[in-house]
Every structure is written in structure tokens, then in C-alpha cells.
Amino acid sequence: MHSSIFGMIIFTFTLWSSQKLVLSSSHNDFPIAKPNCNDSCGGISIPFPFGTTPQCYISPEFRLTCNHTSSDPPKLFTGETNFEITDISLDGQITLLNSIAYECFNSNGIRSSNFSEEMRLGSYLTVNHTANKFTMVGCSAIAVVSGATIANQVVATAGVTQCSSEVDVTEGTCNGVGCFQVEIPQNVSDYIVTIQRLPNYTNTWNFSNCTYAFVVDDSAFKFSKDNLTNLSRVKSLPVVADWVVRNETCHKTISNTATYACVSVNSTCYNPTSGYGYRCRCKDGFLGNPYLFQGCIDIDECSNQTLHDCNKKASCTNTIGNYTCTCPENYEGDGRGEDGCKEKPPKDMKITYVLIGVIIGVICLLLGIILLYLDLKRRSHNKMKRKFFLQNGGHLLQEKLATREASPDMVTIFTSSELEKATNSFHNSMIIGRGGFGTVYKGVLADARTVAIKRSIRVDPTQIEQFINEVVVLSQINHRNVVRLLGCCLEKDVPLLVYEFISNGTLSSHLHNEAKAHALDWNTRLKIAAETAGVLSYLHSSASTPIIHRDVKSDNILLDHTLTVKVSDFGASKLVPIDLDQLTTVVLGTLGYLDPEYMLTNQLTEKSDVYSFGVVLLELVTGRKALSFNRPVEEKSLSNYFLYVLKQDLLVKIIDEKIVGLGNMEQISTVCKLAKECLNVKGEDRPSMKEVAMELEGLILREKHSWATNVDDVEEMKSLIPNDHDGTSGVGYDSISMDHIVLPINDGGR
Structure with missing residues (x-):
């Protein structure tokens, strides 16, 4: 049975070789070798640049040896080894026969082996990494293929096979049980295959006493269970190598006529996908050997139906490098494909075609009018945008x-x-x-x-x-x-x-929302107050041109995701000339925050922002809105009500109970006093925003260094906030429907 399987392997390889030979010779209707040179040896075609004598090959790397007295195939000497050749393709492939690495043991433990298989291809050949597979057949062994690329890079690939019994091996499958296969690395010019048995190899010697490792053309080898024992009879297997005619690129060599290999008039140069060296090929419509003068011959596409796509009714005419298709009389078209030739319509159909042409013309005219209208509309729109652009400065x-x-x-x-x-x-x-x-x-x-x-x-x-x-x-x-x-x-x-864009909403939305307000403890509110005061102080004092915000309110104080202040809405802001202390302007602002002095005199000053900030301080301390018509008359205005309860020693009635703690009463007292100063009717009696900011920053710093607390401040807090705390609060009222006021003043200007 083993001999029959061995015979099948030999038959398969022979059939593969004969098919390659037929494919190669099918295109040999043109010269493939130089004049007076042998174009075959042992039934194998030898196309130039390969040859057997110096005048017949392009360089020594392409020299073949041939025994013309026998049927032996030609051999290629790569520097160290003579390889038998089974096929040479002008497409850049050459098939070589290479030996198999093996290691065998008999039942007595006697070993016979050829531990390694080596292939050195020289500077113009590389192992084809897609057509070949590194293959290992056997059990309980490791095989390694290592080598060098054309760029002198070392590469290696290894495989392991294991078998516990012959039943585990699957016919025709190389999955690591009895057989293993892997692709070869790209651009390998030299490689060596080695085998190493694993310690448990004696467990399988009765059905697999040999291990084989080799690189082989994947189309020429199919694994069989019997390969575990009979591959020792196969001396060599085919390996496909890629060859290039020069080791330079087309770009570098095309200008050197002395060494340029693509000498045929109708040939062209191309770089292989590997990026190494170059090859030649005939242009489309030509066939032959591009490495020979006049080697690319025009193909007569018309001689073979499979080479052209002329319609069955059309006649094919060969041209140099191409062909033409001509439809017969009373037919029209380019003559190519199934619809290449169509019968011409009768003469009376011309009227119909004229009408169709007129209809198409009308449609095109309408489309043109529509496109013109759209273009005019676009121009008008752009003109309007330009007008507004200039109008708005x-x-x-x-x-x-x-x-x-x-x-x-x-x-x-x-x-x-x-x-x-x-x-x-x-x-x-x-x-x-x-x-x-x-x-x-x-x-x-x-x-x-x-x-x-x-x-x-x-x-x-x-x-x-x-x-x-x-x-x-x-x-x-x-x-x-x-x-x-x-x-x-x-x-x-x-x-x-x-x-x-600030995503976390306004201070107002946090203060006047029951769920969000709990997240604003006293320290957070104090930080918000200090950061807001710092911004207003910067606008008043540190900006290149002083800026009055003019609409300071909790709705214009945004909070980011860390509850850091972002002051917004400068739509009502005014730049203040450095030599002016005040501006006469139309009264703009929000009810509940408006400076009463500004409302009466039209005189806008930095102290107008101070008053509005004082109202914001009250919102932070009380949690109430600046103005709400849902509260009793005396409580509608938060600032007026604050001054009232402060005068009556009833401040505790409006302090937000969410912020009242054991250790913050002193700070709350200080902020209340600061708010009172900001709410003075006369602007000149109010502190500057710089002073307010410094006071709030100092308050935060004193909290960090609590040992510096002033006892007198505690006593003053006790006088401001008596012990009759009743827990009332103004949180939860709806906002007013109109929150801005514009009061025209006869002498005001903007």
C-alpha cells in the first residue's frame, strides 16, 4: 500500500510538471531565445535572459547548464548549489527542485537523517511568499525555517507537530497534528530548514518514525496520512522563486541604455510588488519576450474569438496593438459587446426622433432657466449678506x-x-x-x-x-x-x-432649584462670590479699557462642571474712556438688580455693577430670587427686604437654612455686612469691586487659617443674627415674566 501511495505522489508531481510545460509552450509561437541559442533543454523552455552559453544569457546569474545528450532538465547554479529547473516563466517565476530535510528512527532506535535543507538563491532570486508554504510532516518535533532577505534582514518561522495516535491525523489537513504549514516571509533570498525531535517522539514511532520539513510549491503538495512514512522516498520537491532582471528600480535604470533590459520596442518596465528590482513585459496587445529586440509581437485578436469582444454581426479588423469592430450595413454602433450593433431605424422614424430632440431641448431650456434663477437668487443672497456685513461694521x-x-x-x-x-x-x-x-x-x-x-x-x-x-x-x-x-x-x-459653551447652567438655576441648591454648600457659594467679584474687579481695573458689565445678575453667572464661575452676557456692557468717571446713557438692566442712583440720574458708573453684585450676594446668602411678585409686598424686592430685616435684627429669617452651620456664622455675617455696603443708595458710599474682591478673598484665606479669627467679628455676628431663628426661607418662588427694563431719558444717549 505504501508503494501505491508513493506512486500517487510521483504521479501528482509529474502531472503538475507537465501542465506547467504545456502552459509555457502554449505561448511559444514567438522567439524566446536569442538567435543561434538553445531555447529548450530536457523539454524545459529556456527564455532569454536565461541561457546556456555567454552570448545566450544576460549576465552570469542567469546561466543554465544543460546536458543535451540526455533528457535531464537544465540546472541553475546560484553560487553554492545546482538546482534542477522544471519551469521558467517570463512573468518572473522560476521553479526549482530542492531536497527535503528529514530525521527517521527505526524500532531499535537507530537514526538516519538529513537534518537540514538549504537554499541559497543569490542576488536576483527570492522565494515566492504566496506560492510556497513551509511544510512539516511528522509527530513530536519542531521545525524551523530561517533565512535572510535581500535587505540582509534575518527572518525565521517555526512549526510544531504533535500526535498521540494515528487516529488524530486528518487526511488532507495540515493543522498541527501530523502536518503543519505556514507562509514564507517576503523577499527571502537564502534559507535553511532544521528539525529537532521532542522528548516524547518514541511514543509515536510505530506509525510515524520520521519527521520531514521542506519549502514547497503549495499547488504541488497535498498532505496524506501515508506521508508520515513514505516521504523519505521523495528526494526533492518544487519551490517557486521570483526573479528580476536587474536589482535596480525602473526609475533608476530606464535612462541607462547600456544596461536597460526592456529592449523590445513594444515593451515596458515594471517594479514587482515586493519593491525589489525590475522586470519587463510586453504592452497590451502584444505578446512575446520583452528582453529581445523585436521580441514583443502584435497579437492578432481577430484570429481567436476569445481575444476580442466584437459583436457576432460585426467584423473584426486587427490593428497594431489593438483591433476594431465594424458593424454591417444598416446597422449602427461601435460593434463591441452584445448591444454593439443595432439596426438603424426606418426613415419615417426620423420625425419621431426630431420631436424627441425638440422635447429634450425644451426640457434643457427649462432646466437652464431654473439654474439661472437659482444662481440669481444665490447672488442676491450673497449681495444681501455683504450689505449686512458692511452695515454692521x-x-x-x-x-x-x-x-x-x-x-x-x-x-x-x-x-x-x-x-x-x-x-x-x-x-x-x-x-x-x-x-x-x-x-x-x-x-x-x-x-x-x-x-x-x-x-x-x-x-x-x-x-x-x-x-x-x-x-x-x-x-x-x-x-x-x-x-x-x-x-x-x-x-x-x-x-x-x-x-x-458652558454646559452646567446658570447660578440662578442652581440656587432656585431645590435639588441643585443642596449641592451649593456655604464654601461653594463663597467661592462663587469671590470668583464673580474677581471678574468684575478685573473688568473695572485691569482691562486695557475699563468695562462696566451693566447687567450683573445670577442669570448671567454660569457654572461649569466643577462649579467654577463663568461670567457671561456682555450684551449691555459699556467701554469706559479712561478720562471719564461716568457715562450718560439709556438705562438698561434687570429689575431687582438695577442701581437706584443709575435709574434716577442716567449716570452709569462702576458702582452700578457693585450694587448689582450686592444683590447677587443676597441671593447666595438667602437662596431667594432678586425680585418675585409671588411674595408679600414687603418681600417682593430682595434688597429692600434685606435692609428691612437687617434694621429689625431679623436677618435670620431670610438666611438660607441649607448653608447654616456651626462654623460659618462669622463668614455669613461678614458677607451680609459686605452686601449692605454694596447696596448703599449713593454710589460714592459703596466700595469698589476691587475692595469687595479683596474682602471675599481675605475671608476665604481666614477660613483656611482659622486660628486668625477675630473675636470681635463673632460678637458683631451675634448682634446681627439673634437666636429667634424660625427657619423661614424664600426658596422656590417663580421668576418674573419680564426681567429687563429700558427707561428712555430725554438727555440720555448711547
């Missing part, structure tokens, strides 16, 4: 930006299409806030930044220059507690301002 803003050095902090001029895309055309679902000065939308820019876009309700055409100045100045405010102005859009009827 866009040219002035560009001039101011051009005079400044470019920096990351510079204001960005957004287009209307950018902001429409970011807000889904300003859809109502994107609205996140409304106020007396405009509507705020949430938007996502093209660079994935989330922003808040404020759309103003009104704009004063006479104040465009001042508005542009304010945009430039506000965009340069670089303070960690200020919502940054990123830019603006001036292509709408009213300007759009783009701010960074």
Missing part, C-alpha cells in the same frame, strides 16, 4: 484686525452659513436661553466645538463703531472666570455673537 472690524498682530486670541469673523449649519438654521430646539437683549442658541461648529450663539434683538445703527470696538476688546478678555467671546457674524440683519 464688518469693514471696520476687518481694518481693526488688520492693524493687530495675528494671535489665537483674536476675534473670528464667522460666516452666516457656518452658524446656520451649527444651529440647524437657528431651529427652536437649539434655543438655550432668552433675554431682553437677544436669544441664545446652542451650536456645534465644523471643528466639533460646541458654542453659544447670541442673536441680538436690536442694534443701533449710530453706534456701530462703538459696537465693533467692544467686540474687539471683549474678545481679548483672557480671564478664567469669563465666558470667552470667540467671534461674531455680521452677515445677518442683526449681529451674532459666538461665545464658548
Whole structure:
């Protein structure tokens, strides 16, 4: 039975070789070797650049030896070994026969072996890593294939086979039980195969007493169980190697006519996928040997139906490198494919075609009119955007930006299409806030930044220059507690301002929500007060041009995810010239926060922000809203009610019981006194925001160093907050429906 299986292996290999030979010779209707040179040996075709004598090969690396007195195949000497050749392809492949590494033991423990199989291919050949497989047959052994690439890199691949019994081995499957296969690394020019038995090999010697390892053309070997014992009779197996005619690329060698190998007129050079060396091939429509002068011969596609796609009705005419198809009389078309030739319509069909042409023309005319209308509409829209851009001071803003050095902090001029895309055309679902000065939308820019876009309700055409100045100045405010102005859009009827987006809501939404208010303990509220005061102090004192916020309130104090303050909404802000202490302007602000002196005199000063901040301090201490019509008349205004209960020594009635603790009464007392100072009717009697900020920062620092607490302050707190605490609170009232006021004054201006 073993002999029959061995015979099948030999038959399979012989059949494979004969098929390759037939495929090679089927295209040999053209010269493949130089004149007066042998083009075959032992039934194997020898195409140039290969040859058996110096005038017949391109360089010594392609020299073959041939015994013309026998039927032996030619041999290729690669520097150390003569390999028998079974096939040479002009596509860049050559098939060599190489030996098998094996190790065998008989029942007496006597070993016979050829431990290694070695192949050295030289500088123009590499092992084909897709056609070949590193294969190991046997049990309880390790085999390693190691070698070097053309770039002198060392590579290695190993495999292990295990068998506990012959039943475990699967016919035709190399899964590591009796047989193992793996691909060869790319660009390997030299390799060696070695075998090492595992200690338990004696357990399987009765059905697998040999281990074999070899590199083989995958199409020429199929595993069989009988291979465990009969492969020792096979002396060699085919290996497919890739060859290149030169070890340079086409780009480097094409200009050197002395060494350029693609000499045929109709040939071209190409680099293999491995990126090593180059080969030649005939152009499309030609067949032959591109390494020979006049070696690429025109293919007569018309001589074989499989070589052209002319319609059955069409006639095929061969041309140099191509062919043409011609339809017969009364047929029209290019003659190619199934629909290449169609009968011409009768003459009376021409009228129908004319009508169809007219209809198509009318349709095209209508489409042209529609496209023209859309283009005019687009031009009109762009013209309108340009008009609004100039009307809103866009040219002035560009001039101011051009005079400044470019920096990351510079204001960005957004287009209307950018902001429409970011807000889904300003859809109502994107609205996140409304106020007396405009509507705020949430938007996502093209660079994935989330922003808040404020759309103003009104704009004063006479104040465009001042508005542009304010945009430039506000965009340069670089303070960690200020919502940054990123830019603006001036292509709408009213300007759009783009701010960074703060996701955690306003201070008002936290203070006046029962669930959120519990998260605002006293230390957090004190930090919020200090950070807000620091921002206002910076605007009043440290900015290049002093800025009055003009609308300080808890709705304009945003909190980020760490409850850090971000002061927002500078829509009502005013720049204050350095040489002026006050401005005469239309009264703008929010009821409950408005400075009474400002309401009476129209004189806007920094102290107007101080008064509004005092109301914010009261909101932090009491948890109540600045103004609520749902409370009794005497409690509607938080500031008036605070001054009243303070005068009556009943302050404890309005302190938010959520912040009252054993150790913070002194701080609450100090903040209440500071709020009282901020709420003085006369602005000159109020402290500056710088003084307020310093007082709050000092209060936080004194808390960190509690050993510095002043005993006198404790006593004063006791006088402010008596012991008749009844726990009443104003938390939970609804906000007013109108939160802004505009009072026109005859002599006021803006």
C-alpha cells in the first residue's frame, strides 16, 4: 500500500510538471531565445535572459547548464548549489527542485537523517511568499525555517507537530497534528530548514518514525496520512522563486541604455510588488519576450474569438496593438459587446426622433432657466449678506484686525452659513436661553466645538463703531472666570455673537432649584462670590479699557462642571474712556438688580455693577430670587427686604437654612455686612469691586487659617443674627415674566 501511495505522489508531481510545460509552450509561437541559442533543454523552455552559453544569457546569474545528450532538465547554479529547473516563466517565476530535510528512527532506535535543507538563491532570486508554504510532516518535533532577505534582514518561522495516535491525523489537513504549514516571509533570498525531535517522539514511532520539513510549491503538495512514512522516498520537491532582471528600480535604470533590459520596442518596465528590482513585459496587445529586440509581437485578436469582444454581426479588423469592430450595413454602433450593433431605424422614424430632440431641448431650456434663477437668487443672497456685513461694521472690524498682530486670541469673523449649519438654521430646539437683549442658541461648529450663539434683538445703527470696538476688546478678555467671546457674524440683519459653551447652567438655576441648591454648600457659594467679584474687579481695573458689565445678575453667572464661575452676557456692557468717571446713557438692566442712583440720574458708573453684585450676594446668602411678585409686598424686592430685616435684627429669617452651620456664622455675617455696603443708595458710599474682591478673598484665606479669627467679628455676628431663628426661607418662588427694563431719558444717549 505504501508503494501505491508513493506512486500517487510521483504521479501528482509529474502531472503538475507537465501542465506547467504545456502552459509555457502554449505561448511559444514567438522567439524566446536569442538567435543561434538553445531555447529548450530536457523539454524545459529556456527564455532569454536565461541561457546556456555567454552570448545566450544576460549576465552570469542567469546561466543554465544543460546536458543535451540526455533528457535531464537544465540546472541553475546560484553560487553554492545546482538546482534542477522544471519551469521558467517570463512573468518572473522560476521553479526549482530542492531536497527535503528529514530525521527517521527505526524500532531499535537507530537514526538516519538529513537534518537540514538549504537554499541559497543569490542576488536576483527570492522565494515566492504566496506560492510556497513551509511544510512539516511528522509527530513530536519542531521545525524551523530561517533565512535572510535581500535587505540582509534575518527572518525565521517555526512549526510544531504533535500526535498521540494515528487516529488524530486528518487526511488532507495540515493543522498541527501530523502536518503543519505556514507562509514564507517576503523577499527571502537564502534559507535553511532544521528539525529537532521532542522528548516524547518514541511514543509515536510505530506509525510515524520520521519527521520531514521542506519549502514547497503549495499547488504541488497535498498532505496524506501515508506521508508520515513514505516521504523519505521523495528526494526533492518544487519551490517557486521570483526573479528580476536587474536589482535596480525602473526609475533608476530606464535612462541607462547600456544596461536597460526592456529592449523590445513594444515593451515596458515594471517594479514587482515586493519593491525589489525590475522586470519587463510586453504592452497590451502584444505578446512575446520583452528582453529581445523585436521580441514583443502584435497579437492578432481577430484570429481567436476569445481575444476580442466584437459583436457576432460585426467584423473584426486587427490593428497594431489593438483591433476594431465594424458593424454591417444598416446597422449602427461601435460593434463591441452584445448591444454593439443595432439596426438603424426606418426613415419615417426620423420625425419621431426630431420631436424627441425638440422635447429634450425644451426640457434643457427649462432646466437652464431654473439654474439661472437659482444662481440669481444665490447672488442676491450673497449681495444681501455683504450689505449686512458692511452695515454692521464688518469693514471696520476687518481694518481693526488688520492693524493687530495675528494671535489665537483674536476675534473670528464667522460666516452666516457656518452658524446656520451649527444651529440647524437657528431651529427652536437649539434655543438655550432668552433675554431682553437677544436669544441664545446652542451650536456645534465644523471643528466639533460646541458654542453659544447670541442673536441680538436690536442694534443701533449710530453706534456701530462703538459696537465693533467692544467686540474687539471683549474678545481679548483672557480671564478664567469669563465666558470667552470667540467671534461674531455680521452677515445677518442683526449681529451674532459666538461665545464658548458652558454646559452646567446658570447660578440662578442652581440656587432656585431645590435639588441643585443642596449641592451649593456655604464654601461653594463663597467661592462663587469671590470668583464673580474677581471678574468684575478685573473688568473695572485691569482691562486695557475699563468695562462696566451693566447687567450683573445670577442669570448671567454660569457654572461649569466643577462649579467654577463663568461670567457671561456682555450684551449691555459699556467701554469706559479712561478720562471719564461716568457715562450718560439709556438705562438698561434687570429689575431687582438695577442701581437706584443709575435709574434716577442716567449716570452709569462702576458702582452700578457693585450694587448689582450686592444683590447677587443676597441671593447666595438667602437662596431667594432678586425680585418675585409671588411674595408679600414687603418681600417682593430682595434688597429692600434685606435692609428691612437687617434694621429689625431679623436677618435670620431670610438666611438660607441649607448653608447654616456651626462654623460659618462669622463668614455669613461678614458677607451680609459686605452686601449692605454694596447696596448703599449713593454710589460714592459703596466700595469698589476691587475692595469687595479683596474682602471675599481675605475671608476665604481666614477660613483656611482659622486660628486668625477675630473675636470681635463673632460678637458683631451675634448682634446681627439673634437666636429667634424660625427657619423661614424664600426658596422656590417663580421668576418674573419680564426681567429687563429700558427707561428712555430725554438727555440720555448711547
